[in-house]
Amino acid sequence: VIEETSGDQAVIDDMCRIVIRDMDQFGVCVVDNFLGYKRGMSVLDEVTGMYTKGVFKDGQLVSNKVKNDLKTIRGDQITWIDGKDDSCKNIGMLISQVDSIILRANKMANNGKIGRYNINGRTKAMVACYPGHGTHYVKHVDNPNRDGRCITAIYYLNRDWNIQQNGGLLRIFPEGWQDKVADIEPFFDRILFFWSDRRNPHEVQPAFKTRYAITLWYFD
Ligand SMILES: O=C(O)CNC(=O)c1n[nH]c2ccccc2c1=O
Numbered sequence: 578v579i580e581e582t583s584g585d586q587a588v589i590d591d592m593c594r595i596v597i598r599d600m601d602q603f604g605v606c607v608v609d610n611f612l613g614y615k616r617g618m619s620v621l622d623e624v625t626g627m628y629t630k631g632v633f634k635d636g637q638l639v640s641n642k643v644k645n646d647l648k649t650i651r652g653d654q655i656t657w658i659d660g661k662d663d664s665c666k667n668i669g670m671l672i673s674q675v676d677s678i679i680l681r682a683n684k685m686a687n688n689g690k691i692g693r694y695n696i697n698g699r700t701k702a703m704v705a706c707y708p709g710h711g712t713h714y715v716k717h718v719d720n721p722n723r724d725g726r727c728i729t730a731i732y733y734l735n736r737d738w739n740i741q742q743n744g745g746l747l748r749i750f751p752e753g754w755q756d757k758v759a760d761i762e763p764f765f766d767r768i769l770f771f772w773s774d775r776r777n778p779h780e781v782q783p784a785f786k787t788r789y790a791i792t793l794w795y796f797d
Pocket residue numbers: 653655705714719731746747763779780781790
């Protein structure tokens with residue numbers, strides 16, 4: 578976990594070396610203070626602005642056994658953003674920051690491949706909101722059947738997040754770690770990278786406060 582990034586290339590290169598090392602060693606990498614306070618807040622303001630404007634689609638239907646009758650409740654709400662239009666230029670700035678890290682890391686990794694992948698594209702940014710009152714995401718693999726996505730990058734936006742009160746922990750069950758798990762708190766200005774395939778089953782535990790995250794999936 579490393580501190581504040583500034584624009585200069587040396588800092589970017591240091592971060593890339595850590596991403597490469599952690600992805601090779603653990604298949605998971607966490608970087609704190611990714612954008613710094615000011616730029617992080619500009620992204621958060623954009624996202625909360627979209628949320629109040631009702632841009633987010635209705636949450637995914639999740640069946641919940643409530644006193645053994647199947648109740649369907651709405652889970653996370655999402656919207657897809659390419660970051661090109663003016664209304665989300667700060668999300669656009671986040672996307673290009675993540676792009677530069679991934680593409681630089683891809684070049685720096687031995688024989689120009691990070692984890693034997695040659696990253697050459699990505700999805701749009703998926704902005705997700707868990708509205709609280711117990712919304713969660715069941716244990717899953719992002720890319721179980723080789724759909725091309727190889728790295729998941731999740732940027733978190735949650736200020737003053739307290740896991741004990743607010744829940745919303747991301748728990749990863751990395752293959753080969755036996756019964757050890759990686760517990761990631763969705764803290765503001767934190768970015769998380771992990772291999773999208775079956776090596777990293779993961780779940781979002783029930784959240785009791787509005788929880789925002791922006792996900793990019795990188796393709797090989
Ligand atoms: O927010 C997190 O910490 C982890 N989040 C996830 O793993 C996750 N994974 N796959 C999705 C697919 C569609 C909509 C939301 C999601 C989603 O939040």
